[in-house]
Structure formats: C-alpha cells, structure tokens
Amino acid sequence: MSGVTPPFPPRHRGEIPVTELLAKASRSLLEVWGEEMFRNSGTVLEVLGQQLVVFNRPAAIEAVLVTQAEDFAAKPAQLSKLLAPLIGEGLFLAEGPGWRQRRPAAKNAMASVLAGLDQAVAATATDWAARPDGATLDMIAAMERLSAGLLLRLIFGGVAGDPAEIVRLARAYRAKMSGAGLITLMALPEPLVRLRLGGDAKRIRGVVDPMLARARKAGLGLAAALPAEGVREEVISMFAIGHDALSGLLAAAWFLLGQAPEVEAALHAELDSGAEARPLLRAILREALRLYPPLPLIARVASRATEVAGRPLPRGSVAFVAPWLMHRHADHWEAPDEFRPARFLPEASPPAPFTYLPFGLGPRHCVGEAFTMRAAELALATLARRFRLLPLPGPGVTPSAGLTLFLADRLPMRLARR
Ligand code: HEM
Numbered sequence: 001m002s003g004v005t006p007p008f009p010p011r012h013r014g015e016i017p018v019t020e021l022l023a024k025a026s027r028s029l030l031e032v033w034g035e036e037m038f039r040n041s042g043t044v045l046e047v048l049g050q051q052l053v054v055f056n057r058p059a060a061i062e063a064v065l066v067t068q069a070e071d072f073a074a075k076p077a078q079l080s081k082l083l084a085p086l087i088g089e090g091l092f093l094a095e096g097p098g099w100r101q102r103r104p105a106a107k108n109a110m111a112s113v114l115a116g117l118d119q120a121v122a123a124t125a126t127d128w129a130a131r132p133d134g135a136t137l138d139m140i141a142a143m144e145r146l147s148a149g150l151l152l153r154l155i156f157g158g159v160a161g162d163p164a165e166i167v168r169l170a171r172a173y174r175a176k177m178s179g180a181g182l183i184t185l186m187a188l189p190e191p192l193v194r195l196r197l198g199g200d201a202k203r204i205r206g207v208v209d210p211m212l213a214r215a216r217k218a219g220l221g222l223a224a225a226l227p228a229e230g231v232r233e234e235v236i237s238m239f240a241i242g243h244d245a246l247s248g249l250l251a252a253a254w255f256l257l258g259q260a261p262e263v264e265a266a267l268h269a270e271l272d273s274g275a276e277a278r279p280l281l282r283a284i285l286r287e288a289l290r291l292y293p294p295l296p297l298i299a300r301v302a303s304r305a306t307e308v309a310g311r312p313l314p315r316g317s318v319a320f321v322a323p324w325l326m327h328r329h330a331d332h333w334e335a336p337d338e339f340r341p342a343r344f345l346p347e348a349s350p351p352a353p354f355t356y357l358p359f360g361l362g363p364r365h366c367v368g369e370a371f372t373m374r375a376a377e378l379a380l381a382t383l384a385r386r387f388r389l390l391p392l393p394g395p396g397v398t399p400s401a402g403l404t405l406f407l408a409d410r411l412p413m414r415l416a417r418r
Helices: 018-027 058-067 077-087 096-112 117-129 139-156 163-176 179-187 190-218 221-225 231-259 261-272 279-291 369-386
Strands: 052-055 136-138 298-301 306-308 311-313 318-321 387-391 412-417
Touching: 018 179, 052 058, 058 298, 058 306, 058 318, 077 179, 077 190, 077 231, 096 221, 096 231, 096 369, 117 139, 117 369, 136 139, 139 163, 139 190, 139 221, 139 231, 139 369, 163 179, 163 190, 163 231, 179 190, 190 221, 190 231, 221 231, 231 261, 231 279, 231 369, 231 387, 231 412, 261 279, 261 369, 279 369, 369 387
Parallel strands: 052 318
Antiparallel strands: 136 412, 298 318, 306 311, 387 412
8 A cells, every 4th residue: 555655854875974964963863864774784883982872783673772762771871962951850861779769650640641642633623613614724833732732631631731832832942952052062062051041931830830730739740640749740751752752753644644535535434433452554654664763763871881782882972772773774674765654554564563653662662652643643643534634735844853853833724524
C-alpha cells in the first residue's frame, strides 16, 4: 500500500568541511547526515577534535541506551544549558539519584490520569464542524492547539488553561531554540543563555502556577498525581517535551494521509467498520513516527571512560543516537523513504531490534508514550471518521529540526466533510 515518497531534506555525498557541516546544522539538524550514513554501518563523525560520535549500528545503540546506560547517564551540557532555564531538574534533564527517584513517580502518575482526552478532541471536532466545507486549515496551528488541549487535560485535568495561550508561549520559547539561534545559544556561556531565555521561562511559570494550584486543589491530572516537591518543573518539562512532539506527530499523520489517498480510504474503511481493533490506525501513526520522528536526535555524555562496540570513548565524549538516521537506514528498511504503513501491520515482521526508536529506548525511554499513542489514536480516529484533510497546491513541506522536528511553519490543507 502507498509507495509515496514524502519529502526529506537533500543529503550530501562524501565528506564535507566542518564549516559547511556547521552551516548545515545551523539551518537544520536533519541536513548534517550524508547519504553514506543511511547505507553504511559503523561509527561516524568526529567534530573539532571533540569526540562527538554518532552510532548507527543496532549493537552500539543497544550499548549506549540500554546495556551500558550507566556509562551514559548524563545529557550534554549544551542541551542542559538550553532547557534548564525552563525545566530545571525535571525528569528529562535530571541525573543520578534525583532521576532515579523521580522516574517511578512520573511513570505511576502518568498511568493514573489517562481519562477525559475525548473532550479535548471533541472541541476540535466542534470547531471544524462550524467551518464551511472546503475551508482552508493550517494543520500545523490546528494540531498545536489540539495537542495543547490534550496536554492540558493530562496535566491539569481540564480545570484550567487556554490552549491558545500555551501555544503562544511554547512558540516564543521554541523560536529562540531553532536554526541559527540554537547554534548561537549552544556556543554562549550559561549565564548569558539564562539571561536570554529567562524572561520566557518566567512568563511560562507565571501562566502555569495558578493552573497548578487549581488542579492540585481539585485533585486532578498529573499536577495532583505527582509528588509536591518539584511538581512545577515536572509539569513544565512534560509540557515542553510533549507539546511539540505530539503536535508534530499529528500534523505528520494528516500530511501523510493527504499524500496517499488509498491509505486514507483503507483507514476510512477500518474506522467505518466499527471494529474495536484498528491495526491500520496504529500502523499509520507508527509509520509517521518512523518517517518524521519528533525527537530526531538523542544525545548522551560518557560519564566515565568506556568502550562501545569495540571503540574506546574517553570520559566526556558525546554519543549521538539518531532515530532520524536509523528509521531511514537502507540496511534495516525496505524502501526506507516511502510511506508504507503496512510495514507495521501485525502480519508484517517487526522492525529489527534497535532500529525503531521514536520514543527512545532503555531506562530513559519516554514516559509519555502510552499517553501519546492513546491521544493520537483517539484524535485521528474521531476526526478522520468525520473529516478529510486534502492537500493544497503550494510550496509543500520541508522538514527541518532543532531539538525537535518540524514539518513546516505552515501546512494549509482543505477541510472536507465525509
Ligand atoms: C510523539 C510524542 C513523543 C515522542 C516522539 C517522545 C520522544 C521521547 C524520547 C525519544 C525520549 C528519550 C530522550 C532521551 O533518551 O534522551 C523521551 C523522553 C521523555 N519524554 Fe517523551 N516523547 C513524546 C511525548 C511525550 C509526552 C506527551 C510527554 C509527557 C506528557 C513526554 C515526556 C517525556 C519525559 C518526561 C522524558 C524523559 C524520561 C527520562 O529521562 O527518564 N514525552 N521522549
């Protein structure tokens, strides 16, 4: 089914000078990977004398993220510097005993608050139903709003919060952390970064604090299910990671369906059948996560001198594992750049171990995975039952990435009732 090749950035061939590599990185972190890296096995890339190592062999990925995770417990200082003003000691950045203590609390809290998501999706359905048939919708903005609505439910139990305001704040912070801005910030000393991002972080705390107080009082959402200590940082951290990732997944799913009418028709048939099992719905989302992984790059620092897959790594080396690379690697996927959700149907053979990791792997894998899949399935099923989103002529999408992947600034599509 399908055979459509949705857009991806051009790939250079052969070695390129470091200056060119940095120029590419400042445009988009998806542009730094040369064609050979999607074909060959082995460890690649060493930049400016620092051991920045990209691992693209399954055995090495297993070592960094799973079997030797203790050696790679920390995230790079450049990443912490950017996120700490906003999420401080939240789980995503926490290390050592702090992380070990927070992780089970976050997992348990997540499992306890998955109710009420249908109301967030219903708000979008009502909004779309009120628009004229054939109206143009910017699906990036629409999915950001929906994602904010779903996360407000999860985190604050729906007692508080205006999705539009949250989207605006998230965009302001993100705007400073992409493209050339991201590279500049990475090069700046920490106090200057704090100065630059501190205002946005303060505004976000100002919006979050009253919502947090209300939700805790009402005993709702993650806000109430998490331990009181550090709860503010935790909910902001969950919003900061989850919001872009979930809206990116949803926008990618609609975009891909718009490119592949026969997949869309098969999805409609599955939804209309009323069957409880919806394997194609899940396969479409898994394939969207493969082609456009919202977190395309995972980074770790070696906390002691170690060895990975036979390669010695001094303490302080930065190890990268790139879902973007592994998900499109020719050794592990047939027609890797094509949209083929059938590869994730139950009758297909599962992906080779350590080649599919949209939610990361090992002890630090995403605590939001179950919520994300449930929310995305609910959103796509509810909305695709009633509406179609058709592609419009235009510049199309050019996926790019800072810390997260973006399909485009805008994605106009035509809304049609079914
Ligand atoms: C499409 C949606 C999502 C994707 C693709 C995604 C992806 C990831 C990945 C790749 C990691 C591992 C990072 C690493 O190893 O360095 C991660 C960790 C994490 N994610 Fe997600 N995520 C998504 C949604 C969410 C949501 C909705 C939440 C919260 C509501 C969330 C909360 C977290 C947290 C707290 C961590 C850190 C876990 C730890 O370090 O112990 N994520 N996510």
